[in-house]
Amino acid sequence: MRLGSFYVFVLLLTALLTAPRRARADGEAAQDSEILGDDSSGLRVQSTTTRISGFSQYGHGYQSQAGPVLGPGNERLVVFEPQTDVVFTQGDKLTHRIWLPFDVISAASPNSIAPPDVLSGASRHVESGTIDWTTNYKSTPVTDFTMRSGIHLENPFRSWSSGLGMTRAFADQNTVFGAHLTGIFDWFDQFDIHGHRYGRTERSTGTGTLSLTQVLSPTTIATMNYGLTVQAGELGNTWNSVPLADGTRGAELLPNQRVRHAVVGRLAQYLPWNGAVRVYYRFYADDWGIVAHSAEVLLNQRITPNLYVGALYRFHTQTGPFFYTTLAPVDATLRVADSDLAPLQSHTIGGKIVGDLRALGIARSLHYELEYDHYFRTNDLRMDVASCALGLRF
Amino acid sequence: MTSAGIGFTTPRHRILLPLLLLALTCAGCATVPQNRRARLADPMMSLTDEPLDAYRRAKLYDTREGAAGGDGAAAGGGCGCQ
Numbered sequence: 001m002r003l004g005s006f007y008v009f010v011l012l013l014t015a016l017l018t019a020p021r022r023a024r025a026d027g028e029a030a031q032d033s034e035i036l037g038d039d040s041s042g043l044r045v046q047s048t049t050t051r052i053s054g055f056s057q058y059g060h061g062y063q064s065q066a067g068p069v070l071g072p073g074n075e076r077l078v079v080f081e082p083q084t085d086v087v088f089t090q091g092d093k094l095t096h097r098i099w100l101p102f103d104v105i106s107a108a109s110p111n112s113i114a115p116p117d118v119l120s121g122a123s124r125h126v127e128s129g130t131i132d133w134t135t136n137y138k139s140t141p142v143t144d145f146t147m148r149s150g151i152h153l154e155n156p157f158r159s160w161s162s163g164l165g166m167t168r169a170f171a172d173q174n175t176v177f178g179a180h181l182t183g184i185f186d187w188f189d190q191f192d193i194h195g196h197r198y199g200r201t202e203r204s205t206g207t208g209t210l211s212l213t214q215v216l217s218p219t220t221i222a223t224m225n226y227g228l229t230v231q232a233g234e235l236g237n238t239w240n241s242v243p244l245a246d247g248t249r250g251a252e253l254l255p256n257q258r259v260r261h262a263v264v265g266r267l268a269q270y271l272p273w274n275g276a277v278r279v280y281y282r283f284y285a286d287d288w289g290i291v292a293h294s295a296e297v298l299l300n301q302r303i304t305p306n307l308y309v310g311a312l313y314r315f316h317t318q319t320g321p322f323f324y325t326t327l328a329p330v331d332a333t334l335r336v337a338d339s340d341l342a343p344l345q346s347h348t349i350g351g352k353i354v355g356d357l358r359a360l361g362i363a364r365s366l367h368y369e370l371e372y373d374h375y376f377r378t379n380d381l382r383m384d385v386a387s388c389a390l391g392l393r394f
Numbered sequence: 395m396t397s398a399g400i401g402f403t404t405p406r407h408r409i410l411l412p413l414l415l416l417a418l419t420c421a422g423c424a425t426v427p428q429n430r431r432a433r434l435a436d437p438m439m440s441l442t443d444e445p446l447d448a449y450r451r452a453k454l455y456d457t458r459e460g461a462a463g464g465d466g467a468a469a470g471g472g473c474g475c476q
Contacts, residue, residue: 049445049446051446051447053450055454083446083449083450084446085445099445101446101449128473150472152472152473154473157473159471159472161468161471161472171425172425172427173428174425174426180466182467182468184468184471184472186471203471204471205468205469205470205471205472207463207467207468207469209464209465209466211466213441215431215434217426218426218430218431218432218434219433221434221439221441222441223441225464225465226464227463227464227465227469229462229463229469229470231469231470235470258470260462260463260469260470261463262461262462262464262469263464264464264465266441266442268434268439268441270433270434270436270439276436276438276439278440278441282461282464284461284463284464286460288460290460292459292460292461294455294461300438302436302438308437316455316459316461318459318460318461320460321460340457340458340460341460346458346459354437369444369447371447373451373454375454377458381458383454383458385450387447387450389444389446389447
């Protein structure tokens with residue numbers, strides 16, 4: 001499917017699902033179903049949200065060829081990312097969510113690969129889109145099943161994903177246990193670091209997640225997650241490069257399998273002054289030798305009944321894989337110089353304003369969010385992110 | 395103050411400390427009736443970000459750091475930049 005047709009399909013689908021129901025003539029009495037809710041099995045839109053984000057990145061990394069042969073190259077990147085989702089119910093047991101994220105990316109690193117290559121034309125300016133459909137079936141008041149499928153289209157890249165999940169609540173819904181499985185298959189062009197194309201390659205990713213959410217008090221809730229991900233196939237983008245000891249550059253050489261473990265804990269506590277604090281911690285380890293710790297604190301403060309502000313700080317530290325290098329021997333069997341995989345520390349400082357405007361007449365409320373984040377790393381990378389969301393809650 | 399400084403030096407004491415933490419955690423698991431959970435329903439108390447925001451953040455971090463996963467989504471795959 002061409003991207004143009006894809007966009008038209010997405011717009012039509014969004015318009016269809018968010019179209020307002022027939023307006024009532026002045027003076028016409030309201031029906032019971034309009035007050036008490038429709039008990040039919042028809043579709044009923046619950047919410048629709050759009051979000052537009054812009055990312056502006058500066059920095060340098062040894063995998064990029066946009067610089068000296070043996071030195072770090074430019075990693076300038078600009079991303080424009082519109083997204084939308086629609087949540088609607090079908091009867092009282094089925095809830096659907098259709099989610100449509102898009103990315104428009106301009107990147108300096110692939111743009112540096114000299115023509116006449118196939119890659120730079122495809123990757124220096126990339127437009128991509130995803131259609132993702134999730135259906136939740138409430139089989140009993142305490143048991144839910146979830147099914148999900150999606151397709152991702154990108155210039156030299158296709159990806160299909162599907163998932164199954166289940167949650168079960170216990171103890172008057174104070175405890176919720178969940179289990180989810182997700183599979184992803186990627187199929188994409190294979191290049192060398194000079195941009196020559198060598199047919200197609202693929203990777204597959206399987207993830208299993210267990211979660212436990214517990215109400216600890218009337219003002220405290222916590223959750224624990226464990227995720228296991230196994231990846232196999234081509235695990236690089238095929239055109240990242242590595243400086244070599246003979247004064248040239250060579251391709252990344254990565255293992256063709258990766259097993260990744262992550263344990264996540266979250267806790268939210270309501271504060272007596274109409275505020276809330278959320279803390280997050282993740283421990284991560286994989287068989288490439290990366291061990292990472294991530295911690296985040298989000299402090300929210302309600303200003304009015306329909307408006308609150310938030311302040312965020314996140315810290316991340318990681319070791320690199322055992323084959324990370326910035327100058328590899330020519331005969332190394334495994335090598336990577338990707339700055340994203342280097343030993344590093346990163347910080348994020350952010351803020352947001354979240355509010356709802358009520359009594360609009362067309363919906364229960366208009367939800368809005370304005371956010372700004374500044375992300376910076378110890379190995380010469382920084383990014384500014386601005387994001388704006390608007391949504392209708394019916 | 396280190397664990398040695400407060401006397402947690404013997405194997406028995408090293409077992410007691412995690413058991414104490416576990417007991418405190420279990421004590422917090424007493425059932426809270428639904429009519430006392432109004433604070434937990436406040437959007438400020440959500441354990442996760444709004445879904446579109448969560449995607450934006452996850453993509454930012456997953457593509458710029460070696461670690462990912464643990465949030466229900468796959469750690470890698472599904473995108474040309476991962």
